[in-house]
């Protein structure tokens with residue numbers, strides 16, 4: 613926010629950042645660091661965690677949010693109606709959190725990574741609960757992600773190796789922790805910022821799944837510099853999808869290989885001379901990543917057919 617922008621604001625209004633979203637109420641952090649509970653002006657105002665807003669105090673306790681300032685990078689999800697829903701805004705990085713337990717859903721991780729590529733966000737992977745040990749398959753998947761250039765950190769909130777490697781990935785930027793319920797996102801937040809005191813809960817002994825403990829996104833200041841947003845765990849996730857032909861750009865190694873396909877408009881499915889399929893066959897491309905690509909390609913096709921009027925998101 614520049615001085616010129618602030619000068620254009622009606623008197624009494626201030627700029628703040630939404631640090632928690634409780635539906636019709638949000639918590640706004642003022643420029644001096646004070647947090648104020650605010651109502652939203654009008655039903656149409658859609659506010660998410662991370663938003664910069666214009667707000668004004670109503671009384672000593674409560675404020676009113678009047679407007680959302682333009683957002684830069686956002687994390688969105690695809691809704692059942694084919695729309696993009698913003699989850700958090702003004703981000704730099706997503707950190708996809710998987711864990712030894714519940715068992716990782718790598719396809720969900722791939723969808724977060726593809727969404728980050730399309731949204732122009734950087735992405736990293738944190739593998740938590742390393743104190744429980746990593747399976748050979750977990751090791752293989754993590755090594756594959758590292759090989760294609762994503763920062764991968766192995767962490768634990770209970771024992772060695774601790775969370776120092778994650779702190780390094782988070783320094784100086786605004787990040788959001790995303791992933792399945794029960795992987796330990798809120799526990800990681802608490803390990804990095806003890807006074808955050810986010811609620812955590814054991815995963816279900818019967819289903820070995822998380823209990824969806826965190827119900828809304830909340831932002832915290834990291835020691836040193838940087839901000840960290842904890843978000844509710846998901847069962848599944850899909851980002852807003854581009855046209856099917858652009859799905860490959862969400863998979864950086866597939867995007868690189870595509871330059872060697874015989875046909876420029878290769879979809880990497882059944883075409884002859886496809887460098888992507890050849891790489892999947894000879895093992896230079898992870899067959900699991902290739903399968904995630906094909907699933908997302910199929911989903912993009914289905915959405916294109918079901919929602920022909922939908923405008924695909926602009927890729928960055």
Ligand SMILES: Nc1nc2c(ncn2[C@@H]2O[C@H](COP(=O)(O)OP(=O)(O)OP(=O)(O)O)[C@@H](O)[C@H]2O)c(=O)[nH]1
Pocket residue numbers: 740741742743744767768769770771792793794795796797798799800811812813814815822823824825826827843844845846
């Ligand atoms: N063994 C082990 N357990 C952990 C570790 N980190 C977190 N846990 C446990 O995992 C369970 C789930 O942790 P949460 O932090 O609530 O998980 P979450 O990802 O925030 O879950 P949602 O809010 O539902 O998305 C809790 O019982 C934590 O104590 C770890 O490093 N090792």
Ligand SMILES: [Mg+2]
Pocket residue numbers: 797798799811812825826842843844845
């Ligand atoms: Mg949580």
Ligand SMILES: [Zn+2]
Pocket residue numbers: 870873874878879880881883885886887888889
């Ligand atoms: Zn191809």
